[in-house]
Amino acid sequence: MLIALDAMGGDHAPAEIVAGALLARKEHGIESALVGSKEIIEAELAKQGEPATSIQVVHASEAIAMDESPAQAVRAKRDASINVAMALVKRGVAHGFVSAGNTGAVMASALMNLGRIQGIERPALGTVAPFTDRGVLVLDVGANADVKPNYLVQFGQMGSVYAERVMGIKDPRVALLNIGGEEGKGNELAQDVYQRLQHAGVNFVGNIEGGELHRGGVDVVVTDGFTGNVSMKVTEGVADFIFSELRASMTSKLHYRLAALLLRPGLLKLRDRMDPGTYGGVPLLGVNGFVLIGHGNSNARAIKNALKTASDGAQSGMLDSIKTALTRKS
Amino acid sequence: MLIALDAMGGDHAPAEIVAGALLARKEHGIESALVGSKEIIEAELAKQGEPATSIQVVHASEAIAMDESPAQAVRAKRDASINVAMALVKRGVAHGFVSAGNTGAVMASALMNLGRIQGIERPALGTVAPFTDRGVLVLDVGANADVKPNYLVQFGQMGSVYAERVMGIKDPRVALLNIGGEEGKGNELAQDVYQRLQHAGVNFVGNIEGGELHRGGVDVVVTDGFTGNVSMKVTEGVADFIFSELRASMTSKLHYRLAALLLRPGLLKLRDRMDPGTYGGVPLLGVNGFVLIGHGNSNARAIKNALKTASDGAQSGMLDSIKTALTRKS
Numbered sequence: 001m002l003i004a005l006d007a008m009g010g011d012h013a014p015a016e017i018v019a020g021a022l023l024a025r026k027e028h029g030i031e032s033a034l035v036g037s038k039e040i041i042e043a044e045l046a047k048q049g050e051p052a053t054s055i056q057v058v059h060a061s062e063a064i065a066m067d068e069s070p071a072q073a074v075r076a077k078r079d080a081s082i083n084v085a086m087a088l089v090k091r092g093v094a095h096g097f098v099s100a101g102n103t104g105a106v107m108a109s110a111l112m113n114l115g116r117i118q119g120i121e122r123p124a125l126g127t128v129a130p131f132t133d134r135g136v137l138v139l140d141v142g143a144n145a146d147v148k149p150n151y152l153v154q155f156g157q158m159g160s161v162y163a164e165r166v167m168g169i170k171d172p173r174v175a176l177l178n179i180g181g182e183e184g185k186g187n188e189l190a191q192d193v194y195q196r197l198q199h200a201g202v203n204f205v206g207n208i209e210g211g212e213l214h215r216g217g218v219d220v221v222v223t224d225g226f227t228g229n230v231s232m233k234v235t236e237g238v239a240d241f242i243f244s245e246l247r248a249s250m251t252s253k254l255h256y257r258l259a260a261l262l263l264r265p266g267l268l269k270l271r272d273r274m275d276p277g278t279y280g281g282v283p284l285l286g287v288n289g290f291v292l293i294g295h296g297n298s299n300a301r302a303i304k305n306a307l308k309t310a311s312d313g314a315q316s317g318m319l320d321s322i323k324t325a326l327t328r329k330s
Numbered sequence: 331m332l333i334a335l336d337a338m339g340g341d342h343a344p345a346e347i348v349a350g351a352l353l354a355r356k357e358h359g360i361e362s363a364l365v366g367s368k369e370i371i372e373a374e375l376a377k378q379g380e381p382a383t384s385i386q387v388v389h390a391s392e393a394i395a396m397d398e399s400p401a402q403a404v405r406a407k408r409d410a411s412i413n414v415a416m417a418l419v420k421r422g423v424a425h426g427f428v429s430a431g432n433t434g435a436v437m438a439s440a441l442m443n444l445g446r447i448q449g450i451e452r453p454a455l456g457t458v459a460p461f462t463d464r465g466v467l468v469l470d471v472g473a474n475a476d477v478k479p480n481y482l483v484q485f486g487q488m489g490s491v492y493a494e495r496v497m498g499i500k501d502p503r504v505a506l507l508n509i510g511g512e513e514g515k516g517n518e519l520a521q522d523v524y525q526r527l528q529h530a531g532v533n534f535v536g537n538i539e540g541g542e543l544h545r546g547g548v549d550v551v552v553t554d555g556f557t558g559n560v561s562m563k564v565t566e567g568v569a570d571f572i573f574s575e576l577r578a579s580m581t582s583k584l585h586y587r588l589a590a591l592l593l594r595p596g597l598l599k600l601r602d603r604m605d606p607g608t609y610g611g612v613p614l615l616g617v618n619g620f621v622l623i624g625h626g627n628s629n630a631r632a633i634k635n636a637l638k639t640a641s642d643g644a645q646s647g648m649l650d651s652i653k654t655a656l657t658r659k660s
Binding site: 212240 | 461472475476507509516517518520539540541542543544545555556557559560561562563564565566567568569570571572575576579588589592595596597599600603
């Protein structure tokens with residue numbers, strides 16, 4: 001089981017990416033192939049005190065920057081690390097792909113090189129929100145700003161498979177993000193999707209409101225990529241806001257400093273739980289391969305966690321299960 | 331300046347509503363008219379040790395429950411407290427209206443009794459998110475699940491007036507909630523609205539992402555009622571989640587209990603800031619009257635704050651300014 005790893009992608013590439021690959025091997029025995037400029041990667045390995053032969057390196061002569069126009073860059077730079085890594089997956093040399101690089105470019109390259117699973121209308125980005133120990137999978141969180149009802153039905157089917165196969169949740173509860181609890185609530189899209197999800201072969205438990213996401217009553221939350229993206233970013237933003245306000249209030253007086261000292265373990269644990277790096281990345285569901293996209297600011301730990309998820313995911317039989325789910329009706 | 335107050339609306343009516351009216355008079359000198367069952371209100375006043383003559387009571391023989399179908403209830407119960415109060419505003423007896431009751435019913439009654447401001451296509455619910463000292467007005471947060479581009483342009487115009495007139499923000503910065511920062515990002519709706527807001531006579535500063543809302547760089551955030559509702563509920567939910575996790579981590583060990591004691595003032599202050607009751611209610615913008623809808627679980631303090639906002643708002647000349655804003659182009 002080999003995972004292709006984009007050594008050139010992310011704000012902290014290549015140092016944290018290389019460090020993450022080494023960590024994943026050490027802690028989980030996961031083999032990855034570092035894809036990118038051989039020269040840069042080998043220099044980084046040397047800097048981290050590793051012999052150049054200790055880990056597989058696959059050369060790619062180009063790299064796509066975080067702010068490049070995705071579709072264009074993927075077509076123009078055929079030898080970009082993302083494209084080269086994707087080709088490894090396509091040829092079966094690698095069994096999964098992890099990148100902390102340009103999200104749009106990873107999506108475009110996956111579509112171009114791997115293609116969609118037959119029958120899937122649109123791939124979706126899922127994110128694992130840390131509201132429960134097992135996590136809550138929310139999808140789509142940004143791949144599809146404009147949607148049709150059937151896209152969301154397929155998001156529910158793919159999400160259900162991912163929750164079961166990769167997150168280890170039996171018979172996952174699938175809910176529709178909406179602005180009211182009862183049937184008939186919401187915009188036209190939500191009302192339509194509600195009806196369809198009842199006959200989609202998933203364990204559909206109805207609507208869920210934004211204020212209930214954190215209560216842990218559901219496992220998979222289906223939404224369009226616009227609402228999903230805003231929701232997950234608001235989640236990160238509010239957590240950020242509260243932690244920084246707390247920090248500010250704590251250092252304002254001496255006895256607050258003492259309290260901060262005492263509280264540090266609990267606060268750090270919570271921060272850790274809210275940190276996107278804990279889950280390591282968001283899966284791109286619906287393409288012919290296991291593709292995981294890390295946060296742009298991924299550090300070694302986030303990369304290690306992403307490699308673990310990709311390794312588990314690639315072994316899970318998820319792709320076949322998605323194909324089956326598409327034809328299953330309740 | 332008299333504010334009509336729905337004495338029958340909300341989870342804690344009539345006790346907290348009556349107490350809030352008394353508080354508002356005591357602290358801010360605001361006169362309100364308690365609208366609802368005379369018998370129930372007078373019994374409540376007696377219970378709170380107030381003579382029945384100390385505050386104006388306007389009898390309404392019916393009340394609309396929180397879970398009643400709004401449009402139907404408003405039409406069937408002509409003598410419901412919400413309808414009676416709205417009529418006071420229409421006749422100019424009262425200058426604003428506050429209710430912690432059924433949100434849908436207040437909106438339906440406002441449309442039926444007061445009507446839309448001429449030229450306004452759809453009224454919007456605005457909420458003041460507590461991310462800055464002055465607050466950030468987000469609208470729409472639920473009045474319009476399905477929208478057309480021009481609705482959002484008018485939300486921006488009305489929001490700008492509210493921020494300036496009622497929140498006291500000079501030349502408020504208006505932003506569009508979107509899934510990317512640059513022009514051209516987002517779904518079809520957002521791309522269209524972006525263009526229109528540039529020529530809407532407001533201080534349009536571009537897109538804002540969900541993760542930036544709390545940074546305080548903007549004053550008014552324009553969005554559709556579906557995304558806005560989900561965003562604000564996610565905000566409340568995440569705050570709830572973090573506070574309860576912190577509480578749990580604090581009581582797990584003895585020294586955490588000590589820390590909790592020390593920290594209490596800072597935590598309470600933050601909780602207070604995140605509490606919807608601090609702002610007292612969300613304005614319904616675009617109808618011919620100043621209408622403020624409180625959280626269903628409003629307590630006396632929330633009602634007091636809502637009455638203060640309604641009193642300020644009714645005196646602000648907001649309605650005339652909205653009419654002017656509609657005809658002003660940049």
